[in-house]
Structure formats: structure tokens, C-alpha cells
Amino acid sequence: MKVTLESSDGQVFTVDKEVAELSVIIKEMLVIEQANQDHPIPLLNVGAVELAKVIEYCEHHRNDPTIDDDEDYDSRKKPIEMDDWDKQFTIVNKEMMFELILAANSMQVKPLLHLGCRYAADIVKRMSPTEIRDLFQIDDDFTPEEQDKIEWEKQWTKL
């Protein structure tokens, strides 16, 4: 069975139902709108480029067992299992990745959201403040007084 999705800029995608159902939002919508299948499902927060990427991800992971989203405190320790395909998939620039995180968040594609956040966390790991600033084009907007006070973190980053 096929489902049609419409991106915010009006592009229509047709995907298998079980692929679309990786998105919790769409899954719930399909339950509600069972009778009314002839309209595409509008995704107002997701552009066509991102939607295509999200669908690509869902197509690949269509047979994955669903992970129960328990707020597990130890989950931070477990590295996310990334197969080669995932690694290939995450080779995009970071702006694109942020857009994907947003799309995955608004469509509630949990594994992709986790993957994106993990990617973002990994790129700042073991970086100095200056490197992080360069990476994300962040302005150093501390006032001089604040600059003096934030000594504590400086000691830590030297460890």
C-alpha cells in the first residue's frame, strides 16, 4: 500500500506505507485518516530536499526493529549502531544535517533524530572553544566582566 506525502514547497512523494510509518506522526495520521487516503499528507515543516533524504533513510531502515524510546540514562553510553550505509548517509555538510534533525524531529523519525544528534555531538567532541566557534561561526559575545568570571570552565578544558 502506498502513501503520498507533500513537502512544504509542494512536492509530492509516494512511498510504501511501512516506510512512511517510521515517522510516528505519519503513523498516527494514517490511523486517524484511514478513510480518507486520496489526499497527500502535508508536512508543513519539511522541505522537499530534506524529505527526500528522510525517505531515503526510512527506505533503508524499513525492516529495522522498532526501538522503544525509553528515557534510558545509560543510553548515552551505548554508541549508536551505525552501519556503513549510515556512515555514508551522514557525509553531508552540517547545515544539511541540522535541517535533517529538524525534519526528523517534526516528523518524529526517532532513529534518524538520534543519528543526527549523535553526529552533531561527535563533531564538537574534544574541540577547543575556539575550534567550536570557527566550526559553527559562533560570535564570542561575552562581556569583559563575564569573560573574567568564566574561569572555572577554562581549568576543566585544560585537563
Next chain:
Amino acid sequence: MSPGRVGHIGSKGTSTNGQHDQDNRGHLQGSAEHPGVNGTVVRGSNPFNNRLLCLAGEIKEAVRFWREQCLCANWMEPKVYEMGRIGELRDLALTGDGSTIEEKARGLRIWCEQARLVTDQMEPFLDQWLIKLSSMDRAKEDQGHGHVPGYGSNHAEPVSSRDSSLGSLRRLTDALIIEGILVLLTAKDLCSLALTSRFLHVFSRNDVVWRRLFLAERHRGSARLVFRGTWLLTYLFPSPEHDVACKGHPLVTHPVNIQGVFSEYLQHQWLRSNMSFNHFYPPPSLPPSLPPTLGMGGSQVYDLSIPLEDYQSMDPDTFYRRYAYPGRPVMIQNSGVESWPAWQDWTLDALLAKVRLVQIVLL
């Protein structure tokens, strides 16, 4: 708290709101752009201004409370989200933008009207607050809430731009940055981030992040723990032998207070953990019909008779205030009661579906 009722408030409040919201925004922005005569209005310079601030804070909390309830009860409607704009309106009305007290008052009145749309069921309480607030003096206000992270300022503080402070991370929401990304980092990475910019400083000091970190890294062997008020300090100084080190630590002796960082998410988080709910359900005074009487055997017993109410004279507000919040039993007579949501919700089957695994002890 019955989801039915909350939903009712949410949907009722939002039915006309979208339009108002738009109108009033234009209005307020107009006043905000008005060139100021005496520059900024310093908080507390005028008792009236004080009262406005208090009032605004309380109503805002109320609105947020209902919004949260709406979310919780799955009665989310897109329009309910629009109530987030009330926050912006308030900020416009109250920051030191140079507009006069009269303009602020007008803005606040519009904003109160909006709050009422959501909280129209709470109007009696709203009036109580007004009375309470008008008798509130300055001294009492000053000892108020202390520093609210992410609350920004009502002073004329430098306001950081979120965009430049977060760089390309700005596309993400505050919640995603904190709950999605920062919780995956180590203490050292968090410290690095805290040194990059003001927004990231506030974000990476967030208590939720440090709580997660603490709980993930704690050693189960070390049994004696001291909670130091924040999870960051608890993470650094978990056990009693760190007492001295903790007292002399720069975080305690010279706390950094970053002003001008606005975040709806952080504000929300703060209110969730600090809000007193007593405001919203004033404890009902016991009716005078409950005097202690002498029962059989001379022991004191109370009047345990269950009041009988007529359906016609019972509106939801009375019901909730008199019986539901205090948890008192009541009998309701006359037909018409079948139209209440509880009539469907409180069947054995529905209850069984809801609380299948709960063990109920009959006394």
C-alpha cells in the same frame, strides 16, 4: 485533573484567539517602537510598574500552566501553541523599551485579555490575584523568585542575539540542542562549549544536562551523596568530604549570571520545576457545616454525610472547586448528568483499560 476539562478550556480559549493575537501584536509592536521620552523604565522605580511586573509574571505562569496541561492531555491544537506569543507580547510590553507606563499598561491589558481567553474558567482566581497583588508591597516583591535562568531581564540589559550566539546551530530549537545534543557530551566538552558564547554558556550549564551526566557516570558504590542545589555542583562534589572544596569553588563564590539570554524552553523548564500550584487552586475553606459533634460512645466524629447537589445548579467551576480539587464526595441528582464526559469515562470497562495493572485495595 481530568483531560476532558482541560481540553475544554484549551479549545474554548483558542477558538477566537488567532485573530486577536494578530491584531494585538501589531498594536503592541507599534507601541514598542514609540520613541521613548525618558529612556528606559527602571524596574521598581514606580510602585505601579512593580505591580504590573508581578501581575504579568503570575498570569504568564497561569497561561503556561494551562498550556502544559493542554499538551499533557493530548488536546493539542496548533492554536494553543500560538499562546506562546503571549510570552512575546509580555516581553514587548515590559522590557525597558522606552515606552511610557500608560503604553505598557495598555499592552498588558490586551495581554491579560488574551490570557483570559485561555483561562476564562479561572477568572475568579484571576480577580483574587488582582486583589492580592494590589496590596503587595515592594519589599515582598524584591525577595521574589531570584534569578530565573533564561528569563532574560526586565532591565535594560544587553540582549544577545540568538543567531550570532549560536552560529549555524541557530536552526535547531533550544530543546533539540539541549535534550538532543548536549546530553550526549562529556563534562569536558560541555565546558568547552560553555566558553564559546553566552547562549551556549547558559545551555551547557543546564541542570537537565548535568543531571543526566551525573546519573550516567555515578558510581553505584559511593553511597553517601550530598545534593548541592544544582546537579552541576553535585556532579563536581558528590560526597560529604568535598564540603570545603565546594564552599570555596568559584561556581559558588563567584557565580556567573548571564543576562539577556532569552529562551522559551529554559523558562518553561524553570517554571515547571519551581512553580507553586497553590496559586491555581486556592485551598477551599471548610464549610461551616462540619462542626465536630459528639458521636456514640463520647468519641468525636465528624459529619460524614455526603452532600446532595442538584444537577441544574452545578456548573463545572463549582464542581471542581467544591468537590474535585478538595477530593470530597458528592451525589448529584436529576438527569442531564449523562451529558458529562465522566458518564462515559467512568465505566468499569474504560477504567479497566486505563488502570489495568493498578492494584486497588478496598478498605
